[in-house]
Amino acid sequence: MIRVSPLIDRLVEALQMLPGVGPKWATRMALNVLQHNRGGGSALATALADAVAKVTRCAQCRMLCEAEVCAICANPKRDERLLCVVESPVDVIAIEQAGSYTGRYFVLHGRLSPIDGIGPAQLGLDDIAGLARERGIDEVILATNPTVEGEATAHYISEALAGAPARLTRIAHGVPLGGELEYIDGGTIVHALQGRRSV
Ligand SMILES: [Zn+2]
Missing domain, CATH: 1.10.8.420 (RecR Domain 1)
Structure with missing residues (x-):
């Protein structure tokens, strides 16, 4: 230089x-x-x-915001019984822009990666099960990216939620293998959410 x-x-x-x-x-x-x-x-x-x-993290969903609770969590029109778990705040933006999801979120701020020292505690994975019970959530949508780490993270959450009353679904259709939500167009995200399956 x-x-x-x-x-x-x-x-x-x-x-x-x-x-x-x-x-x-x-x-x-x-x-x-x-x-x-x-x-x-x-x-x-x-x-x-x-x-x-x-800017800090929302006390409820861990989305980035400057208030104690973000605009999505504070919105009484959002469906409390639906919880969509995503890896990063940018995934929340991508899903919101697609415009068809009406539930709440939980932002992990990463994915399981033992090599980088990122374990369940850093991602708040065990909090999800507690949340699901506390709030009477009907469905937890695992919207982690379809990468090896994203799948491992989804798998961990599904194990942690075993026995909880909430139905577990995983986004599937339309998201290419190895793809990241951030780079996918709104229509594909809508399809991926609609095509979610039980895990
Ligand atoms: Zn929030």
Whole structure:
């Protein structure tokens, strides 16, 4: 990387923490902001600082939000008896954008991965069974990604929920093997939810 000035170098370096951004793109973005859009740059800095300082996890579903309880959990129109378990907040956004799901969520913030030291405790997996009993949930939809780790996570939850009154379903149709919900279009997600099967 060509060194320009300590402040620009620092900005270019910082931008590279964004997923998919290498040194070339980071340099372009940094110079573009400084050249053409300083106001936007300030707004971005403030928005980022505020979000990082104030956004935390919903006390109920663990979705990212700045209130104690997120807008979905606080919405009385959402069906409390349906709980959809997803790996990441971005999956909640993808399902919400598809627009057909009316229940609640539980966000794991990861998937089982013993190599990376991610076990059931980090993901709150054992809390799901407690939630299912406490809230009288009728159906738990396992919407973890159809990857090896996603399947292992779904399997663990199904074991933890064995004996609980809630029906367990797994999204199936339309989601390609090894695919991630984040990259799938809304129509496919609707089909995947409609085609869920008991596990
Ligand atoms: Zn919530």
